[in-house]
Amino acid sequence: MITDELLHHIDGKDVPSVSGATFGVSDPVTGTEYARCAAGQAEDIALAVAAARRAFTDGPWTGLSARERATVLVRIADAIEDRADTLARMESHDTGLPITQAKGQAHRAAENFRYFADVIVAQHEDAFLVGGKQVNYVVRQPAGVAGLITPWNTPFMLETWKLAPSLAAGCAVVLKPAEWSPLSASLLPEVMAEAGVPAGVFNMVHGIGEEAGAALVAHPDVPRLSFTGESGTGQIIMRTAAAHLKEVSMELGGKSPCVVFADADLDRALDAAVFGVFSLNGERCTASSRVLVERPVYEEFVARLAARADAVKVGPPSDPATEVGALIHPEHHARVMEYVEIGRAEARLVAGGTRPDGLPGGTFLRPTVFADVAPDARIFQEEIFGPVVCVTPFDTEAEAVTLANATKYGLAAYVWTADLSRGHRVARAIDAGMVWVNSHNVRDLRTPFGGIKASGVGREGGPHSVDFYSDLRAIHVAVDDLTPPRFGA
Numbered sequence: 001m002i003t004d005e006l007l008h009h010i011d012g013k014d015v016p017s018v019s020g021a022t023f024g025v026s027d028p029v030t031g032t033e034y035a036r037c038a039a040g041q042a043e044d045i046a047l048a049v050a051a052a053r054r055a056f057t058d059g060p061w062t063g064l065s066a067r068e069r070a071t072v073l074v075r076i077a078d079a080i081e082d083r084a085d086t087l088a089r090m091e092s093h094d095t096g097l098p099i100t101q102a103k104g105q106a107h108r109a110a111e112n113f114r115y116f117a118d119v120i121v122a123q124h125e126d127a128f129l130v131g132g133k134q135v136n137y138v139v140r141q142p143a144g145v146a147g148l149i150t151p152w153n154t155p156f157m158l159e160t161w162k163l164a165p166s167l168a169a170g171c172a173v174v175l176k177p178a179e180w181s182p183l184s185a186s187l188l189p190e191v192m193a194e195a196g197v198p199a200g201v202f203n204m205v206h207g208i209g210e211e212a213g214a215a216l217v218a219h220p221d222v223p224r225l226s227f228t229g230e231s232g233t234g235q236i237i238m239r240t241a242a243a244h245l246k247e248v249s250m251e252l253g254g255k256s257p258c259v260v261f262a263d264a265d266l267d268r269a270l271d272a273a274v275f276g277v278f279s280l281n282g283e284r285c286t287a288s289s290r291v292l293v294e295r296p297v298y299e300e301f302v303a304r305l306a307a308r309a310d311a312v313k314v315g316p317p318s319d320p321a322t323e324v325g326a327l328i329h330p331e332h333h334a335r336v337m338e339y340v341e342i343g344r345a346e347a348r349l350v351a352g353g354t355r356p357d358g359l360p361g362g363t364f365l366r367p368t369v370f371a372d373v374a375p376d377a378r379i380f381q382e383e384i385f386g387p388v389v390c391v392t393p394f395d396t397e398a399e400a401v402t403l404a405n406a407t408k409y410g411l412a413a414y415v416w417t418a419d420l421s422r423g424h425r426v427a428r429a430i431d432a433g434m435v436w437v438n439s440h441n442v443r444d445l446r447t448p449f450g451g452i453k454a455s456g457v458g459r460e461g462g463p464h465s466v467d468f469y470s471d472l473r474a475i476h477v478a479v480d481d482l483t484p485p486r487f488g489a
């Protein structure tokens, strides 16, 4: 499964960095370096962008009909599913994701391609009759070379979430995977080749964000940038992109509230709250990391949440019984542990906070629950991105909304109540791009995905993604005797 060196993929070939530079990749369980990865610099990005630009202007990809491109996308989906087991093992080994949860990733990744194949085939453009004298119609054209920059959580799924719509739109792409989780992306070149994607349409440059990522952002021939990662990185990228007035799509951090009213189905709300914050090791942008509970059921809910957190099975990512695996990297583990220490001083620790018994090494942490968390606490305000949840009581609906909105983020929210009118009302009042009422996080690829405030800029998903990678041109044609004003006649 493990390659000695993970290479870039430029113009249909696997290549090392021009400079020969590499960085080490280790697995989170043993901390052992298992591979070297090519460390891209500006010159590697320049080669990849030039290849993409050539494929875009001279190659067949952009000129294919929607049906022809969709056929290739479906073959990509098939090629991914053929590698589902390998992909799951790679993802679990490289990121520490429990193997059972890693297994879902191939299906999600394949679905990304199948879905956008359907979108482009079904797509139609607008046409307008203007007062009977003019017809306007809209032509959609691929925007050019798209730069795709992705994070380390569920890496393959998020890479394909950007690759599918950009390729569907007819763009050529340069992908920069996250440096902490480059392994599964090494499947992409063979998947693309097997599916018949022409050389140069898909390019990939590995490397450190501040080097390879920054060079991709700054390259003048990359008019679209789709980024998923931290809000602070998003700000840096926007500043650089502004110099070229590039269009950016940003999926950023979150601190999503789960609001539980006393009349809710508490068993379900509890299941969803536990799953929402501890699945994917809590390294999940839409994690329900702040649970707000109405006072009459607060103590009971805290006690049940703590008991469930204690019972969640933490273990080796490769063990099918594991529910929470190893955090991605020792640096990230140290950062999450720092928040646990901050939390001990700010709130009441009711579960976790330490390594699990029997796992003295590796980046493990027991699911951790803090109760009575004040809204000005750092653990309430800041994204921890690990298996740590804050619980805070509220007395009224208005207070619940105020607390839900009391952070800089606005990605997702979850509302639990038996009163459906209240469910709708609160769903609209919370600052969030996506709200689930009486439901855990179930994604439908047709719906707009993204956040407000510090959680994002723009929307991906459904036609939004294809629009982002397209230029729409309106063509106006006179159909009758349309007389222009006669200046100077």
Ligand code: NAD
Residues within 6 Å of the ligand: 149, 150, 151, 152, 153, 158, 176, 177, 178, 179, 207, 208, 209, 210, 212, 213, 214, 215, 217, 228, 229, 230, 231, 233, 234, 236, 237, 250, 251, 252, 253, 254, 284, 285, 383, 385, 411, 451, 455, 456
């Ligand atoms: P990160 O911002 O550190 O890195 C993301 C990517 O950006 C990596 O590929 C990195 O190499 C690159 N990068 C870093 N600095 C760069 C720079 N100056 N210029 C260009 N590229 C640069 O984020 P991360 O730690 O990998 O991921 C975790 C974050 O991602 C969390 O905040 C999480 O909420 C967020 N996230 C958001 C979503 C969403 O859809 N909203 C989904 C997943 C993760």
